[in-house]
Amino acid sequence: MTIAVIDYGMGNLHSVAKALEHVTHENVMVTRDPRSIRGASRLVLPGQGAIRDCIGELERTELTGLVKELLTAQAKPLLGICVGQQMLFERSEENGGVDCLGFLPGRVRHFGQHLSSPDGERLKVPHMGWNRVAQRHAHPLWNGIDDGARFYFVHSYFVEADSDGDIFGTTDYAGAEAHVATGRGTVFAVQFHPEKSARDGLQLLENFVNWAP
Template sequence: MTIAVIDYGMGNLHSVAKALEHVTHENVVVTRDARRINGATRLVLPGQGAIRDCVGELERTELRGLVEELLASQAKPLLGICVGQQMLHERSEENGGIDCLDFMPGQVRRFPADMRDESGNRCKVPHMGWNLVHQHQDHPLWQGIDQDEHFYFVHSYYVEVEDDATLFGATDYGRVSAHVATGRDATFAVQFHPEKSSRAGLRLLENFVHWTP
């Protein structure tokens, strides 16, 4: 087994790779080589920063077409992380509006700048730190992870799904329910950072390593 962390220049590539190495003895590579990505048995699509830059770098490195082909075939498990989750949906409001990979129906929204919680306290944007994730559906990647477990977040934008069948987990921040775990077929994606989420994050990565869709 080889797990390929797709290197298009954006995201915590080596942090993700180190976390994967912690939970498996299988080969973990950070690569932008199309042959190595095609030859891998599992894929990780990370992302960090502005989505315009992430989509732009995916195109500049000539990996967008390959990623879209792999998504269409669903021949191997793929895990999206942070902006890697956002990119799998249709369109983001960020940077004046950016078309994404359109693999799952849904939009990427910005948290309101003046958002307040139910007590009237102002919520800071970006949403940064630990927050609980409520599981909406069972999934092999949730195995051994408690309902309403805490994960680590850093984001100003969030996914809003258009098909509940793709919704696997949500986080409440202020009065917004952010859809922070989404999936379809052999693809699962999370807004939070499993590599920074202690025991629960490592368990999710371990589950991904053993997942057979």
């Protein structure tokens, strides 16, 4: 049993790998080798930075086709994190518009600039810090985690999924409802960083490791 953290050059892979090692005795491998990725029992798709760079690096490392194939094959659990969530959708408005993997219907939008809350405080972008996640639908990855639990976020763009059935968690910020946990079949993806979200984050990772969809 091996968990492969897909290393296409973007994302803080070490944090994710260390957190996974903390919750499981299974082998955790950070890799870009197609054979290792195919052979793994579970996959993690991280992502950080600009989405154009993430999509570009995935292309450059010749992993786009493989990731798309594994997403549609639905043969093993995959966890997307941060830009790794955003990439699963059709298109992002970041970097002047970027086509993404198109596994789930929906888009990635910017929170906006110069926003204020009703009491006049400036709303900061990136959305950075601990915010509540409302669990819209039950999911094995929510086991042992309270509805409304806080997770650590840092992002300026957020997912807007088209299909209610794909939305498992939402967070309100700056007048928007961000779909921060989404998935379908063997795929689950989150905007927040479970590897940096203390106990609840580790619980989610443990749930992923034990998930048998």
